[in-house]
Each structure stands twice: as C-alpha cells, then as structure tokens.
C-alpha cells in the first residue's frame with residue numbers, strides 16, 4: 001500500500017505521521033533527533049506532549065507544524081502532504097492552517113498590539129485584517145491595549161497578543177510550546193484557561209508542549225517523548 005493511500009484512510013485526522021525521523025548536522029556531527037515517530041491526531045483533539053529536556057518535543061513540534069522538514073517518513077497535516085513539500089510549499093501550506101504560540105511570545109517590538117495581529121492577516125491578503133485583529137484582541141480581553149507596544153505590556157498581556165495572532169487566521173491546528181514558561185503561576189493559569197476557551201470555540205486541534213502536569217491534565221490525550229520516540233500515549237479519563 002502506498003503512503004498516499006494509507007494517509008487518506010484517516011479522513012478526519014489532523015495529523016498522520018508515520019516513521020518520522022529527523023537528523024540534524026552532517027557526517028560525523030549528524031545527530032538523530034527523531035527516531036521513528038508514529039502519531040495520528042484526530043481533528044479537534046487536545047494533546048499534551050511531555051518528556052524530559054532534550055527528548056525531542058520541540059523538534060517534533062517543528063516538523064509537525066511545517067517549520068522543519070523531516071529527514072524521512074510520511075506526514076499529512078490538515079490534509080496536506082508535508083513530507084513531500086519543499087520549504088516554499090510548506091510555508092504556503094502553513095499559512096492560515098497552523099497557529100503557533102511560543103514561550104517567548106516573539107512579538108515585533110516596533111508594532112502595536114493591533115499591528116502585530118493584523119500584519120500577518122494583511123500579508124495573507126485579508127481586506128478586513130484590522131477589523132479581525134481588533135475582534136481577536138477583544139476576545140483575549142485586550143481591546144483597551146490595541147495601540148500599546150509590546151514593551152508597554154505585561155508578560156501575560158504579551159502572551160494574549162501572541163494567542164490572538166496565532167488564532168486570528170482561524171487555523172485548524174494550534175501548536176503551543178511551553179506557552180506559560182515565562183509567566184508566573186497565576187498569570188500562566190489564566191493564559192491556559194484563555195487558550196483552551198478560545199480553542200473550544202474554534203474546534204481547532206491543540207498540541208501543547210509542557211512540563212506542567214496540571215496543564216497536561218486539561219488535555220484529552222497525553223503523549224510522552226523519550227529519546228526521540230513516543231514512550232507512552234494515554235487518554236486519561
């Protein structure tokens with residue numbers, strides 16, 4: 001059976017990965033980071049990715065979100081054959097389908113909150129980008145901070161802007177890499193509630209990397225990575 005046939009059998013799957021491998025570096029300095037990952041994620045599932053430091057969680061997220069190309073294996077994301085694409089095609093396929101929230105917010109310091117959310121929408125050709133950005137910022141409780149620059153916002157507010165930016169194109173998949181890692185416990189907990197509430201409204205698949213068991217317990221499924229492989233995969237009651 002060919003890879004395309006087997007991928008198409010999971011028509012409601014958001015992610016279908018088979019024997020994914022990632023090797024970085026060349027020759028003697030090559031390091032195998034992902035060592036054969038098989039993972040199927042249904043559309044709309046919330047999944048926590050746990051595992052020790054250096055086990056490959058961020059690398060797996062980079063491959064699944066199309067930021068990095070796998071060295072081998074098959075990968076279908078939101079119905080697109082990511083493994084067969086070059087980097088330009090991957091960038092196009094990601095646009096509008098995939099939202100990413102990172103630990104270090106990555107807002108552009110010279111743009112206001114509104115511009116940080118609106119600019120990617122404008123670049124994608126949306127005519128009502130500023131209106132959509134305003135709505136998304138209102139949905140994360142920041143309609144009174146539209147013209148503030150990142151440096152004028154608290155860490156929790158900056159992460160709210162980053163969540164608004166990730167969700168504004170209405171992606172079918174959202175990836176979050178330690179989204180509360182730079183926040184104090186109380187702010188982090190508010191951000192998690194917000195992220196899950198916004199995901200609930202959108203029905204997007206959510207894959208979240210965390211060291212926080214409490215955060216993981218918000219998810220329907222918990223996958224543990226160890227040494228570049230899936231070590232456990234559970235659906236807690």
Ligand SMILES: Nc1ncnc2c1ncn2[C@@H]1O[C@H](COP(=O)(O)OP(=O)(O)OP(=O)(O)O)[C@@H](O)[C@H]1O
Nearest residue numbers: 024025031033051052053054055056057058059060
């Ligand atoms: N560009 C690179 N070249 C070589 N090795 C790399 C590269 N990037 C990451 N690695 C290695 O790959 C392994 C997995 O890294 P990764 O960041 O995916 O782990 P992680 O589980 O997300 O860790 P953490 O929880 O500390 O963020 C690590 O051993 C890391 O040193």
